[in-house]
Amino acid sequence: MPNNTNRRSAIKNIVxxxxxxxxxTALSSFTKxxxxxxxxxxxxxxxxxxxxxxxxxxxxxxxxCSSAKEIGLVGIDLVGPKxxxxxxxxxxxxxxxxxxxxxxTKGWNDKQYHDTLIKSYTEHIDLVAKAGFVNLFCASxxxxxxxxxxxxxxxxxxxKQIIGLAEKKGxxxxxxxxxxxxxxxxxxxxxxxxxxxxVKRVGSPNFKLLFDIYHMQIDEGDIIRTxxxxxxxxxxxxxxxxxxxxxxxxxxxLYYPAIMKAIHETGYKGYVAQEFIPKDPNPIESLRKAIxxxxx
Numbered sequence: 329m330p331n332n333t334n335r336r337s338a339i340k341n342i343v344x345x346x347x348x349x350x351x352x353t354a355l356s357s358f359t360k361x362x363x364x365x366x367x368x369x370x371x372x373x374x375x376x377x378x379x380x381x382x383x384x385x386x387x388x389x390x391x392x393c394s395s396a397k398e399i400g401l402v403g404i405d406l407v408g409p410k411x412x413x414x415x416x417x418x419x420x421x422x423x424x425x426x427x428x429x430x431x432x433t434k435g436w437n438d439k440q441y442h443d444t445l446i447k448s449y450t451e452h453i454d455l456v457a458k459a460g461f462v463n464l465f466c467a468s469x470x471x472x473x474x475x476x477x478x479x480x481x482x483x484x485x486x487x488k489q490i491i492g493l494a495e496k497k498g499x500x501x502x503x504x505x506x507x508x509x510x511x512x513x514x515x516x517x518x519x520x521x522x523x524x525x526x527v528k529r530v531g532s533p534n535f536k537l538l539f540d541i542y543h544m545q546i547d548e549g550d551i552i553r554t555x556x557x558x559x560x561x562x563x564x565x566x567x568x569x570x571x572x573x574x575x576x577x578x579x580x581x582l583y584y585p586a587i588m589k590a591i592h593e594t595g596y597k598g599y600v601a602q603e604f605i606p607k608d609p610n611p612i613e614s615l616r617k618a619i620x621x622x623x624x
Contacts, residue, residue, distance in 0.1 A: 368400030405601035428452035435469025437479035457497035468517035542568025
């Protein structure tokens with residue numbers, strides 16, 4: 329019978345070896361076949377892929393659309409009316425329309441902005457519907473001196489004045505969850521619980537949350553459990569590497585294949601948009617790799 333010292337050493341070696349194998353298997357999901365050409369013909373069809381326009385601001389929209397089509401994206405996120413014709417030229421859609429908002433800091437939680445927002449969203453809901461698109465971005469705004477309960481009541485009061493039109497036109501308003509710890513100090517809709525309660529109070533299938541995985545990892549974590557338990561309140565998803573909001577590969581802490589699998593298992597049929605800031609020299613190749621990682 330081995331002595332205690334040898335036994336402890338043996339167990340330690342077994343655990344270390346098992347951990348190394350597990351880590352290698354996990355990382356292989358990020359890196360497998362990444363050097364092989366990847367395009368639309370290889371997509372599995374479980375995730376509808378998109379990417380946010382602002383992350384590729386240095387690339388002309390025509391060029392981005394051409395690459396997006398070749399990779400297999402169905403559309404581009406956060407594109408306003410003036411650029412919709414360019415998307416359509418390439419057979420793409422605006423997977424998340426914008427342009428109706430004032431800003432991220434001035435939103436529905438503050439009554440002083442309601443008149444402006446109601447006018448702008450009324451116009452944009454019509455534009456989105458006429459273009460044949462569905463999703464329209466909105467923001468809560470910053471807290472300032474407004475407490476969370478008052479801000480929620482203000483959001484409900486304002487949103488209910490346009491939600492009937494959105495229902496009639498088949499447009500879904502999507503309020504984005506943003507972290508207030510690192511990127512958007514003082515933003516009110518910074519926790520999924522607050523956003524979910526807002527969706528419940530608005531009480532319309534045409535108002536949902538844009539669940540930004542990057543932001544919610546920073547402010548609350550427990551991403552997969554939240555998706556499984558509350559997916560009916562989420563109408564759209566954004567990605568991003570944590571920390572840094574760069575590529576979503578093994579250089580950051582989130583394991584996106586498992587997150588995408590959880591999203592797919594909820595029966596989600598909407599869009600997942602890449603919203604990371606490319607750090608590597610070729611941003612299109614970074615996007616291609618991200619799509620490959622997320623195509624479960």
